[in-house]
Amino acid sequence: MYLFSLARPKLPPGLRRVALLPALARMRAARRQRRHLLMLDPHLLADIGLDRASAEREAARPAWDVPRHWRQ
Numbered sequence: 001m002y003l004f005s006l007a008r009p010k011l012p013p014g015l016r017r018v019a020l021l022p023a024l025a026r027m028r029a030a031r032r033q034r035r036h037l038l039m040l041d042p043h044l045l046a047d048i049g050l051d052r053a054s055a056e057r058e059a060a061r062p063a064w065d066v067p068r069h070w071r072q
Contacts, residue, residue: 026070027063034059 037050038059045055 023064026066030061030066030070031063034061 037045037055040055042052045051050058
């Protein structure tokens with residue numbers, strides 16, 4: 001016999017639930033913006049204070065690696 005509960009499991013302190021759809025939307029937005037960053041000309045990158053190497057490093061970051069203020 002198996003016992004299970006339909007109640008939500010307790011999360012350890014410090015962890016919080018992340019809604020799936022908003023999290024996926026943030027990842028998609030980050031991916032799109034980083035892809036567009038690679039399309040910018042060097043003079044446009046210079047206007048925002050980046051060089052080609054910085055833009056490539058940013059574009060190589062994983063989609064779930066977003067700024068902290070996006071996660072609030």
